[in-house]
Amino acid sequence: MTLPISDQSLSLSSIAEINTLSGENVKVCMQCATCTGMCPMAQEMDFSPRKVMHFAQFGLIDKLLEINTFWKCASCHACSVKCPRGIDIAKVMEALRQQTLRKSKNHIEPSQMAKETITELPQIALVAGFRKFTS
Amino acid sequence: MKISYYPGCTLKTKAKNLDIAAVASLEALGVEVEEIDRWNCCGAVHSLTADDLIHQVGPVRNLIRAKEMGAEKLITLCSMCYNTLARANQIMKTDPVKRDTINRFMDEEIDYNGEVEVVHYLSFLKEAIGWEKLKQQVKVPLTGLKIGSYYGCTLQRPAEVGIEPFGHFELMNDMFRSLGATVMGFADADKCCGSYQVLSSAPGENSASANIINTAAGQGIEALATSCPLCEFNLGKQQQQMLDKGNIEQNVPTYYFSQLLAVALGLDSELCHFELNDRQSLTLLENKNYLVAA
Amino acid sequence: MCETKQKTQATPKVATGDRAILPEGAKTIPVYIMGKKYEVPETLTIMKAMEFAGFHFLRGAGCRGGICGACPTVYRMAGDYKLHFGLACQTVVQADMYLAQIPFFPANRADYSIEEIGGLPEAIHALYPELFRCVACNQCTKACPMDVDVLGYISALKQGNIEKAAKLSFDCIQCGLCASRCMGEIPQYHAAQLARRIYGRYILPNAEHLKTRVEAIEAGHYDAMLAELEQMSKEDLEKKYVEREREPDFAEVGSWSPAETKYL
Numbered sequence: 001m002t003l004p005i006s007d008q009s010l011s012l013s014s015i016a017e018i019n020t021l022s023g024e025n026v027k028v029c030m031q032c033a034t035c036t037g038m039c040p041m042a043q044e045m046d047f048s049p050r051k052v053m054h055f056a057q058f059g060l061i062d063k064l065l066e067i068n069t070f071w072k073c074a075s076c077h078a079c080s081v082k083c084p085r086g087i088d089i090a091k092v093m094e095a096l097r098q099q100t101l102r103k104s105k106n107h108i109e110p111s112q113m114a115k116e117t118i119t120e121l122p123q124i125a126l127v128a129g130f131r132k133f134t135s
Numbered sequence: 136m137k138i139s140y141y142p143g144c145t146l147k148t149k150a151k152n153l154d155i156a157a158v159a160s161l162e163a164l165g166v167e168v169e170e171i172d173r174w175n176c177c178g179a180v181h182s183l184t185a186d187d188l189i190h191q192v193g194p195v196r197n198l199i200r201a202k203e204m205g206a207e208k209l210i211t212l213c214s215m216c217y218n219t220l221a222r223a224n225q226i227m228k229t230d231p232v233k234r235d236t237i238n239r240f241m242d243e244e245i246d247y248n249g250e251v252e253v254v255h256y257l258s259f260l261k262e263a264i265g266w267e268k269l270k271q272q273v274k275v276p277l278t279g280l281k282i283g284s285y286y287g288c289t290l291q292r293p294a295e296v297g298i299e300p301f302g303h304f305e306l307m308n309d310m311f312r313s314l315g316a317t318v319m320g321f322a323d324a325d326k327c328c329g330s331y332q333v334l335s336s337a338p339g340e341n342s343a344s345a346n347i348i349n350t351a352a353g354q355g356i357e358a359l360a361t362s363c364p365l366c367e368f369n370l371g372k373q374q375q376q377m378l379d380k381g382n383i384e385q386n387v388p389t390y391y392f393s394q395l396l397a398v399a400l401g402l403d404s405e406l407c408h409f410e411l412n413d414r415q416s417l418t419l420l421e422n423k424n425y426l427v428a429a
Numbered sequence: 430m431c432e433t434k435q436k437t438q439a440t441p442k443v444a445t446g447d448r449a450i451l452p453e454g455a456k457t458i459p460v461y462i463m464g465k466k467y468e469v470p471e472t473l474t475i476m477k478a479m480e481f482a483g484f485h486f487l488r489g490a491g492c493r494g495g496i497c498g499a500c501p502t503v504y505r506m507a508g509d510y511k512l513h514f515g516l517a518c519q520t521v522v523q524a525d526m527y528l529a530q531i532p533f534f535p536a537n538r539a540d541y542s543i544e545e546i547g548g549l550p551e552a553i554h555a556l557y558p559e560l561f562r563c564v565a566c567n568q569c570t571k572a573c574p575m576d577v578d579v580l581g582y583i584s585a586l587k588q589g590n591i592e593k594a595a596k597l598s599f600d601c602i603q604c605g606l607c608a609s610r611c612m613g614e615i616p617q618y619h620a621a622q623l624a625r626r627i628y629g630r631y632i633l634p635n636a637e638h639l640k641t642r643v644e645a646i647e648a649g650h651y652d653a654m655l656a657e658l659e660q661m662s663k664e665d666l667e668k669k670y671v672e673r674e675r676e677p678d679f680a681e682v683g684s685w686s687p688a689e690t691k692y693l
Binding site: 174176192193196240 | 550551565566570583590
């Protein structure tokens with residue numbers, strides 16, 4: 001995959017925003033991919049956590065907003081606890097979700113969910129899911 | 136001895152089997168369990184954005200309820216409740232700026248400064264009863280039960296609130312050893328089950344859960360124990376669908392650790408509400424002749 | 430609600446119709462209605478003061494007795510950040526109040542058939558999944574003009590305790606101020622109403638004496654009496670009403686029964 005990096009695709013302000021929202025510094029990442037190795041959801045992601053960190057370092061915000069990685073993240077912190085650079089990657093994923101959610105765009109719509117599904121799910125699944133997927 | 140207790144929403148309905156068995160076990164061990172008044176949802180997941188405090192208000196409000204009751208410790212069972220309460224408590228203890236903002240926002244409540252300690256049930260069991268004493272109280276040893284302790288993510292991560300260090304599963308393992316079970320090594324003990332991703336995947340199609348069941352089966356584990364209603368849902372209630380869809384090779388019955396504790400203490404199996412587990416969970420225990428009826 | 434011209438006389442001695450009748454030399458105070466300053470007599474309710482100022486309530490007013498929930502009002506005192514909430518018909522004006530009426534709030538109200546949804550908490554969860562967006566901020570409780578523990582009943586609903594939710598929400602008058610403050614966009618009052626309906630339909634035991642009485646009514650037991658009453662003149666009805674047999678005040682339970690027993 002080739003991603004063009006130009007003044008069109010690169011957004012310095014998005015790097016700052018991700019850092020502010022997450023409280024982390026994505027530039028510290030050294031691309032070792034321990035996060036990807038630890039991630040239990042990696043096989044369902046279109047881009048691995050390491051690649052997402054790379055996109056974030058270059059401020060490729062348009063690319064970041066169209067991929068599913070952070071929507072597939074389960075916030076389990078397996079990446080965060082093993083990161084040799086001490087980055088809380090789960091917080092970076094949260095920052096990426098929030099960039100969309102704070103524009104009042106939901107990733108899932110509670111009102112569109114099947115009644116049978118809601119009836120079956122334990123309350124914590126709904127609370128946790130709505131926290132992560134709705135604004 | 137008396138202890139304050141925060142149950143959590145799911146434990147009052149779909150995970151009654153986690154709640155009732157745990158409370159009955161503590162009472163059988165001589166501990167009076169007092170549920171806190173007027174508790175609300177803990178929020179299930181800790182908010183990870185640096186500027187977001189509103190999602191800390193829910194868990195902190197519960198800690199205020201405990202403080203109002205004069206509790207020094209608050210025990211919880213559900214791994215997600217434990218995590219959100221403990222992490223919010225940590226903010227209130229260590230971050231004066233955030234603490235003041237949260238206290239100012241909740242102008243209808245008394246101020247809270249992290250006075251209450253959030254303790255997981257397993258830690259409390261070790262500290263207040265101890266494994267030796269627990270062993271003496273066992274009426275039905277779980278002899279021959281090859282158990283895998285499954286911690287999932289929120290009991291151990293992040294380290295600041297983990298009930299024990301990464302890679303250590305001694306609290307649950309020691310409890311099961313005291314109950315007479317055979318504790319098995321389990322490579323996926325702290326792998327995430329997929330958690331709330333159940334909302335975004337079709338039933339039985341969650342790869343994270345399927346991997347865990349396959350690892351457990353491969354390691355010869357015949358029963359998995361958890362502390363979290365969402366893990367139980369993903370690994371237990373979805374298991375038949377995983378099998379039907381060919382994502383796992385064989386069943387591994389799942390339990391709340393508290394159910395097996397109650398069984399070993401010889402409590403009435405009605406208290407364990409096995410009807411809320413997958414049917415195979417009850418069958419395994421029946422086959423092993425562990426169950427005591429009233 | 431629409432505005433008409435302010436009365437030219439600053440403190441009229443007598444007001445007619447819905448307008449307040451003011452005591453001699455009543456003092457006036459400034460209030461701000463939709464940002465505009467009006468001098469209104471003190472001691473009036475917000476609703477009366479707004480009418481005094483020249484507003485007519487076409488909607489957003491109902492019973493004027495604090496129970497219909499049509500006149501929720503948000504107000505703030507000049508110089509303070511704090512928002513206050515009340516019913517316009519019950520809250521007395523104070524100097525320098527900034528007032529806004531919230532006669533209606535567009536909260537989600539689910540469609541359901543009470544006979545079909547069943548009596549389990551999951552029925553409420555399925556109709557109002559937004560309940561799980563609650564963050565326990567408690568703004569709903571702070572906004573309630575009836576002092577209902579709104580967060581308490583929302584928590585009870587999430588915990589699957591319909592009875593607790595029904596009882597905690599009993600004083601709700603459906604004004605919608607809770608929903609207007611909710612960051613989870615939850616229609617608290619509609620969910621609570623559903624909880625009370627489910628509680629009444631599926632959880633509370635049926636009152637046996639009501640069943641017998643309904644059967645008696647359906648069997649025509651009271652038809653003759655009603656037909657007789659329908660034939661009577663207004664004067665005779667009034668006389669009959671005044672002379673009716675009444676249980677004495679403070680009678681011991683079971684100590685009294687009417688002389689006329691044929692309708693029992």
